[in-house]
Amino acid sequence: MIRDKRKSAALGALAGIAMIFAGAASAQDVKLPKEISWTAYESGSSGYAQSVGIGNMLKKRYEVDLRIIPGKNDVSRMTPLRIGQSKLCACGVAAYFAQEGVLMFAEKTWGPQRLYNLFNNNGRNGQQAAVSAESGVKTAAGLKGKRVTFVKGAPALNQNMEAFLAFGGLTWNDVVKVEVPGWGQSVDAVINGQADAVWGSTVSSKYAQLVASPQGLFFPPLPHDDKAAWERAHQVAPWWAPSSVQSVVPGYKGTVPYQGNNYPYPIFVSTPDAPDALAYGLTRAVMDNYADIKEAGPSMDGYQLDSQNLKFVFPYHPAAIKFYKEKGLWKPEHEAHNAMLLKRQDVLAVAWKEMKGKSVADDKFADEWMKVRAAALTKAGMPVVFK
Secondary structure, three states: OHHHHHHHHHHHHHHHHHHHHHHHHHHHHOOOOOEEEEEEEOEOEHHHHHHHHHHHHHHHHHOOEEEEEEEOOHHHHHHHHHOOOOOEEEEOOHHHHHHHOOHHHOOOOOOOOOOEEEEEOOOOOOEEEEEOHHHOOOOOHHHOOOEEEEEOOOHHHHHHHHHHHHHOOOOHHHOEEEEEOOHHHHHHHHHOOOOOEEEEEOOOOOHHHHHHOOOOOEOOOOOOOOHHHHHHHHHHOOOOEEEEEOOOOOOOOOOOOEEEEEOOOOEEEEOOOOOHHHHHHHHHHHHHOHHHHOOOOOOOHHHOHHHOOOOOOOOEOHHHHHHHHHOOOOOHHHHHHHHHHHHHHHHHHHHHHHHHOOOOOHHHHHHHHHHHHHHHHHHOOOOOOOO
16 A cells, blocks of 8 residues: 555656656747737727736746737837837737728828738627617617617727628618717717617627616627628628627626627737747747636637637738647648738739829828729739728
């Protein structure tokens, strides 16, 4: 009996030593610079808080110092990448607008940006229209004739709402557009009975006020088997992905989980010249140390390896692809999708070069670029998306 106990203790000790060496080997495979930086929304945003959590893990595991560069809006978050101040961004879906060179990036100083994806936070929440329960709207198609908020200066919100309408076979012409100056005011408009629908995340804390109001709150489901509806939505918002929505604002009385839509936030993108060691090391560090960050900030569950969408709207960095191949996740269909996205970036780059050769007044530049861009994508047999 004593010999057995000694044998067990010895085996336990050997196992512990093996785990230590395995951890050391894993840490050695991650060769990050001692200081890295990325851009994010300002302090107080969930993206900033999540970045802090990842930064603490990087310091603990790899003795890496993270500098977070805060930006007030989507343009200010992308600027450090354009001017070379940073190689990385913890961005929102507006990074896709930068890649496409549209909306606020359809200017002479911007144009289409080449970006690579590393990894993302694909959480258990949903991104969709929230409606007043009193409105009686149960489906996307049910918004016909209803009052829908349109947030001035917020193209990401409005483009997503347009996709939601498209899911229901509708356009902005089929609803009453209620213009508001900000996202908070869009929720207030529904609370106050001035509108019926608002776009946002299903876990937005502001929705707690709507839940508690006489208007109430309902999230119309987006059935995953309605392929035609999803095709219409993807024509407007190709970043959408069918998701099982499991996280909603506290107090919600509807059925959970339900079939809805989601897309990642933050989206971790890099410039093409981000070093392989940085792209591979950061991707591996975050994916391999999820246990260290899962409680470090709000909605961290989407950083798990099995939550990554490898057929997203950005091509992946070659070094990040190396990591996903090592994990056995990168398949031929991912390679084909990635090649298509790289070709799309090439088409946009050639179109932008053509546009820069034109003599166009500043106030007409964006309109002319959108025509040149659309013609180039159409010729290449690729969806235009933004018109």
